[in-house]
Amino acid sequence: MKVLMPYIRRYRKDVYIALISVIALVFATLWQPRLLQVIMNAILKGDKDTIFQQGIILIILAIIGIIAGVVNTIYSAHVALGVATDLRSDLYDKVQSFAYADVEKFSASNLVVRMTNDINQIQQIVMATFQQVSRIPLLFVGAFILAMITMPQQWWVLIGMMIIVIAVSLYTYKKMSGYFAKTQQDIENVNTVARENLMGIRVVKSFVQEPHEIKKFSAASDSLTKVTAKIGYTFAILMPAFFLTANIAVVLAVYLVGQNITIHPTYLAAITSFISYLMQILFAVINGGFLMIAASRANISLGRIGEVMKTDPSMSYVEGNSDPVEGDIEFDHVTFTYPGDDAPTLRDVSFKVNAGEMIGIVGATGSGKTTLAQLIARLYDPDSGTIKVGGVDVRQLSEKSLRKTVAYVLQRSTLFSGTISANLRQVKEDATPIQMQWAANVAQASEFIERLPLTYDAPVEERSSNFSGGQKQRLSITRGVIAQPKILILDDATSALDAKSEKLVQEALDRDLTKTTTVVIAEKISSILRADRILVLDSGRIVGNGNHKELVAHNSVYQEIYRTQKAREGARS
Amino acid sequence: MRDLKNAGKYYWHYLKKYWFGFLMTAILIGISTACIVIAPTYLGRAVSELTTYLQQWTNTATRGDASLGSFHKTLWVYLVLYLGDASTLLIASMILARITAYSTGTMRVGLFRKMQRMQVQYFDSHSDGDILARYTSDLDNIFNAMNQALIEIFLSVAQFVGILIVMFNQNVTMAWVTMGSTPIALIIAAVVMKKAGVAVNHQQDDIGKMNGYINEQVTAQKVIITNGLQKDSIAGFRKHNQKVRQSAMSGQIWSGVLNPLMQGMALLNTAIVIFFGSWFALNGTLSTGAALALVVVFVNYAQQYYQPIMSLTSLYGMIQLAITGARRVDEVRSQPDEVQPADGKSLAGIKNELQIDDVHFSYLPGKEILHGVSISVHKGEMVALVGPTGSGKTTVMNLLNRFYDVDSGGITIDGTDIREFSLKELRKNVGIVLQDPQLFSGTIADNIRFGDPEASMERVIDAAKQANIHEFIASLPKGYETEVSDEQSIFSAGQKQLMSIARTILTNPQLLILDEATSNVDTVTEANIQAAMDRVIQGRTSFVIAHRLKTILNADKIVVLKDGTIIEQGNHDKLLAEDGFYAGLYRNQMVTD
């Protein structure tokens, strides 16, 4: 609730209108039976004038009812959708303020469920609140007072009935809370399995594992089915239980009237109206009960959203100017452990790169190359030691400044669905066609882009599925270079390129980005042959730092890598 | 209307097997409604019995005879009737609750099953998040509607039938008068529902698109963070969010106004009954007193007549969401399945040769990617596919596994077109290590035995050892039981590729395809697994795509593909001697002193 109130307050005006229209609606609802009473008496008396007069009022009442109802719907929708939209917006902003480790902690698929399904639960309850809940207290209080006036002696029947109904509601509320928490959890699980099957559909199909995946999904789905069945059963008990309680109360009331009829003979005439008030109270309470249960689902969702909202980003940036800094990089005794791991992935790493240099990083798979690159881009912060870019500790750089300085082409190239140019404009808003062409030329991408019917406006599907692996990589490199960054990190970014294209990319980088510091992570020594310096990583430590010649002469790890890539050896001759 | 028909078909498909449950529910609700209709008469009788008692008691002469016995008996009957109502309603609700939960469960699994049968092309061209919204939004809406509206539909229909019977029993003319405004109500309802249907369709489609956007963005959060694109991402999100707000606004309003409109109609109808009834009473054939009493009764009926309509329309928003949900789920359900031969032949390995014969292929009509590719491979041979990126290498592999089908030409195994084999048989024989490895949530062992969930732990470990990933796995605190998922994997990119290789080695396929399977693996590790790979490839037919030519030097045949056409073919020495495209690639890559 605490999470929700500030959002509702923003729509104060709509809230008032919704509430006023509800009051009008209740007024119309309560007045109508009285009016009918008058009209019927008039009919029995044959009093045409009154019939006509009251009939007109009845029609006016109908019109008021319609208008109030429609107005109420419109403004309730304003409030509900306003709150849901704002809440979702803030949630999205929050996620965007997260460090990568925070996103990993919640996992992408779960965050998506919270931003859609959970928000929807809240939207529905807010809508229902302003349409239904607000009229319940009014109807309830009215009917309760009238019932008490009619038969004051039987107050305890009324109170007893209400206590039972409320107790049952509270009990189910508690039970339902548990079920709904499980429901949301299960929806997340269903989403996770479905999502990874979408992404890995080729794997599933090529291993013919559809039946197995269906089994896996069914397990997740069945768990959801079971808990929804429990919710259904609980709901099923409620309604008959409430009705029965009310009718037992009716029987009790009539019975008591009968026992004491000789003392209170006037109660005989009051039975009918007492029962009708009883029923009205019951309806109000039942509606309230149902809404409360619906609220229990929203409450769970609210908790799940609150969990995200309350998470402080595990990394923060200093404010400061947004100009890029120079392109030198320095690691000073850096040790880094992934969150949740015991052993560090990088150990005591120190090296220095001057602006404009090209540096290569090689090492076995899993030796920590990507990890090292991610620290330059500050995806994570080190446990100890410092990383300096442009002579400044990266933790002392403003986010803008860091991002402008460092361009990081990821090992797994990822583009956004849309168009090629939209992807490029994301990193350089004002990119002109000529600049795009320049960047694409550097990345050797113009060759295929220009053959597409729409060239730079060609569509990109999700997961860039309409491009080949190497095309994806070249598009990623294009995006990496278009803003002419001070530091360019290519994390195995040319692994899917043929040797010729790769060489052309490197020549273009040399030629067109002379001032840029390039960090090239590669498996192929040919990719880093021309580097000013090559770092050799082994199990998270730097075991070599020098140019190709030096390393070939002295570094055993490097020698081994080199041996596997020498020409001819291994070929049949 | 078309939506309604489709939704009808959809629900019929999933609900028809519960016909007995529905029949029982209908009977039970009938009984329950009868109880509710009859019970008040007993209350009336109880009151009149009490009146009699009071009269007898007040009169001193008859006070001795006065007894509350029959009053108590009547009350008991009343109570029993409500017990009957409660118990029948309870059983009916239970039945429906069960049907609701299990039928939505079947719908959910049904959608997933369908997904598994669909063509790869659909997934290549549709947003993941929009498909996922079917699970998280549409099916949830369907559940909610069924959970609350189904019982209400039964109750309302029963009440409606009940009141019709009672009305026509009382007075046919007045019954028709009471129903007089129904056509207008129907027209209003039809208009509003049509508008609401369109609006809610927009709403759910926009929600699907937003889901797609969020899913894609958050999945690529690393790109967003490293490029500092948070503001952009938020701006893009705002647009979707606002769009959802607008379309949901009209969706909610149109589906929400039906109830107040019907409430108004109920009041108007009461007015009509009063006016017409009074005129009828004054000018009719009945005596005035009887006629007026009739009017009073029918004013009551008029209100009861609209009661079920009002309860139903108050749930209309939910119902419309369920109709739209059915449409959206059905949209996926109506996508074509993968093409399967009616009685597919079985395939037990390649006996002689596999032939790719003059294959033309395009992903999009009019944009041909492969222009007459022909390759023939003998059993046990290794064919290497090289060529610039985008030349169509992966595409050829997509065709071998029938992720896509050729436009013209054909692929044959021992003379039989692969489209004549059952898909399952074909794919069981073809093992492919994809360019983009993908892991699934579960333990590391589960991932390695993905292709054969029954595989023993020894085989899992053996496969991991061959792929050179065993040592790393063993170094993890939980070893093979470590839980991983694709997004939270603890593997580096190269290690993921090794996992993917281990996964394929375990299945021991007849035809092996390696699509840049080691592109992110260092060359030392690659050389280490080369021996294992050689062993795996030994005796099997294989296609290998690699840019690091070292891995393919020993191929029996190297096929050079450029722009979808084969430009060179032969073994390493032959192609080097020819000094063509391949020779150029080779010289570019190898480090020479």
Ligand SMILES: Nc1ncnc2c1ncn2[C@@H]1O[C@H](COP(=O)(O)OP(=O)(O)O)[C@@H](O)[C@H]1O
């Ligand atoms: N998100 C992560 N959480 C935990 N461990 C990780 C994560 N990413 C990578 N690792 C581990 O860190 C080590 C180094 O990975 P990485 O830097 O990606 O290697 P590479 O040198 O191949 O690029 C690997 O052993 C890997 O298992």
Ligand SMILES: Nc1ncnc2c1ncn2[C@@H]1O[C@H](COP(=O)(O)OP(=O)(O)O)[C@@H](O)[C@H]1O
């Ligand atoms: N799903 C798809 N839809 C449209 N075009 C595609 C699709 N997949 C690949 N392409 C295009 O087909 C061509 C060949 O791609 P591919 O076979 O992946 O190349 P590679 O030789 O690098 O493996 C490329 O131009 C690519 O853009």
Ligand SMILES: [Mg+2]
């Ligand atoms: Mg890496």
Ligand SMILES: [Mg+2]
């Ligand atoms: Mg490819």
